[in-house]
Amino acid sequence: MEEPNESVENAYNEYYKLKNKYETEIMKNKKKISNNQSLSAKEKRSEFLKLKPKCINCKRPGGTIFSTKYYSENTKKGENNDFIDDYRQLSARCGIIADPCNLNINIHLGTYELLPDILENIEKEIKDNKNEIIDSKNKLLFGYITTETALQNYESIKDYVSHFTSLLEQYLKIYLDITDNLEKKQLLNGDIERTYEIIIEIKQCIISFNELESTQYVRDAVHIYINNLLPLLNKISSLKYKQNFVYYNEDLNTYNLIQKKYKIENLEYTSFNNTVVSYDVGLKINKGKKPALIIVDSDATSVPTIIEPSIQTNQKIQTNENDQLAKDEGVYNGNIVTWNNPKYQQLWDKLPEKFKMALTNNSEWMNEFMHSCIIAKSENKNCKFVTPKNLIVPPELSENDEYNFGEGNEAYNALFNKLDKSYQNTLFSLYSEKNGVNNYSMFIDTLNKLLAKDLGFENGYF
Structure with missing residues (x-):
C-alpha cells in the first residue's frame, strides 16, 4: 500500500475529480450510441453491452470501482474496542480484479452536523x-x-x-x-481605530491644500487613501464578514449586498478525525511481473508443472519508521541547505522560497519546524507554524527605534517594524496577567499568523 502523504482535502478533491472524469467518459460513449440514428433499438442495446469502461488510472478495459460505504458507531469499533463516531469511506480501485494496477484511494470522512x-x-x-x-x-x-x-x-x-x-x-x-472570537474582535477594533487616524491625516492634507494651495498635499491625500486606508478597509471587511458579495436578481432587476459574519461551512462540525488511509494514483509499471513458467515432461500424459516466478522488483524494502522520522539537521552549503533524510529534502523542496529564507537565518528554528512537520505529515495532518525557541517577547527596542525579536529572527523584525505604530501598540496589548506574570501567548499567536501569511505558509499543506 502506498504511504498516504496527501492532505484529506486534496485526496477528497482528487477522488471526485477522477470519479467525475470516469463517469463523464462513460456517459459520452453512451450518448454516442444513443444519438446514432442508423442503429435500431436492438442494435443499440447490443452496443451498450459491448461497452467496456477503461480504468481511469491504467486505461485498460475493466473500469474503476468507486464506492462509498457508511459505518455507524453500532457496527464499527475502534482499535481499543471502543465505539467510534459515524463515518463514510470513499474508495477507488482498479476494476481488473485478476491484475489490478496500483490505483488505491481510501479516505475516511466523518459525518458533519451544524x-x-x-x-x-x-x-x-x-x-x-x-x-x-x-x-x-x-x-x-x-x-x-x-x-x-x-x-x-x-x-x-x-x-x-x-x-x-x-x-x-x-x-x-x-x-x-x-x-464571537475575542482575538478577531481585538484585531478588528485596532484596525477600526487606525482607520480613524488615517482619515484625520487625509483631512489634514485637504486643510493644508486649502490654506497653501500646494498640489503636493492632494497627492499625499490620494497616496494615503490608496496605500493605507483602502487596504485597511478591505482587511476590516474580511474580518467582519466571511461572505461579502453582491447578488443580482434577474426577475426584479435589483442588486442586493449580501454580508454574513460566517459561512455555513464554518459551523459544520465533526468529532471524527478525517484521515487518508491510502492514496496511490498515477500509473506505475510493474516491471517485476513475469509470465508463469510452464514445464512439460517428455511424457505427454503427465500434467504440466506451473512455477510462478518470485517478484523481486516490485517489492518494497521495509524500512524502520523511526529511521524515517529521526530528527535530521540541515547542512549549509553557502546559501543552500540540504538534508540527509530524503523525506526532509522532499519537504524542503516544497516549501515557499520566502519561508525557506526566513528559516535558514535560524538553524534551530529550521530544524525544529522540519521535524515537527515531518511528524505531522506522517499522521496525515497539516504542518503547524512553529515559534522559534529564542524569540524575544516582548521584543527589545533598539536605539534606531526598531524592535528586535532576537538573533536569527529577522523575519519577525522585518514584519513587525513595517507595521504602523498604532497597530504595534494594539498587538502589544494582546497579553494576559496572572500573579504578576504577563502571558504573551495571544501576542505570539497573532504575530505568527501574520508572519505565516507574509511568508506564504498558507494552511501548512506541503
Whole structure:
C-alpha cells in the first residue's frame, strides 16, 4: 500500500475529480450510441453491452470501482474496542480484479452536523431530563411511586443532566470561537481605530491644500487613501464578514449586498478525525511481473508443472519508521541547505522560497519546524507554524527605534517594524496577567499568523 502523504482535502478533491472524469467518459460513449440514428433499438442495446469502461488510472478495459460505504458507531469499533463516531469511506480501485494496477484511494470522512443543531439537541435533552425529575417529584408527592424509586430515578437522570451539561459547555465554546472570537474582535477594533487616524491625516492634507494651495498635499491625500486606508478597509471587511458579495436578481432587476459574519461551512462540525488511509494514483509499471513458467515432461500424459516466478522488483524494502522520522539537521552549503533524510529534502523542496529564507537565518528554528512537520505529515495532518525557541517577547527596542525579536529572527523584525505604530501598540496589548506574570501567548499567536501569511505558509499543506 502506498504511504498516504496527501492532505484529506486534496485526496477528497482528487477522488471526485477522477470519479467525475470516469463517469463523464462513460456517459459520452453512451450518448454516442444513443444519438446514432442508423442503429435500431436492438442494435443499440447490443452496443451498450459491448461497452467496456477503461480504468481511469491504467486505461485498460475493466473500469474503476468507486464506492462509498457508511459505518455507524453500532457496527464499527475502534482499535481499543471502543465505539467510534459515524463515518463514510470513499474508495477507488482498479476494476481488473485478476491484475489490478496500483490505483488505491481510501479516505475516511466523518459525518458533519451544524453546531446550532447540536446545541439545540443537547439543550432539548437537558430540558427533557429535568422535566423527568420534576415528573418523578410530582409522582412521589401524590403517592404514585415510592421514595426509593424516586431517588433511583433522580440519581440516574442527574448523571445524564451532568453529562449533557458538560457537552453543552464544550460545543458552546467551539461555537463562540467561530461566531464571537475575542482575538478577531481585538484585531478588528485596532484596525477600526487606525482607520480613524488615517482619515484625520487625509483631512489634514485637504486643510493644508486649502490654506497653501500646494498640489503636493492632494497627492499625499490620494497616496494615503490608496496605500493605507483602502487596504485597511478591505482587511476590516474580511474580518467582519466571511461572505461579502453582491447578488443580482434577474426577475426584479435589483442588486442586493449580501454580508454574513460566517459561512455555513464554518459551523459544520465533526468529532471524527478525517484521515487518508491510502492514496496511490498515477500509473506505475510493474516491471517485476513475469509470465508463469510452464514445464512439460517428455511424457505427454503427465500434467504440466506451473512455477510462478518470485517478484523481486516490485517489492518494497521495509524500512524502520523511526529511521524515517529521526530528527535530521540541515547542512549549509553557502546559501543552500540540504538534508540527509530524503523525506526532509522532499519537504524542503516544497516549501515557499520566502519561508525557506526566513528559516535558514535560524538553524534551530529550521530544524525544529522540519521535524515537527515531518511528524505531522506522517499522521496525515497539516504542518503547524512553529515559534522559534529564542524569540524575544516582548521584543527589545533598539536605539534606531526598531524592535528586535532576537538573533536569527529577522523575519519577525522585518514584519513587525513595517507595521504602523498604532497597530504595534494594539498587538502589544494582546497579553494576559496572572500573579504578576504577563502571558504573551495571544501576542505570539497573532504575530505568527501574520508572519505565516507574509511568508506564504498558507494552511501548512506541503
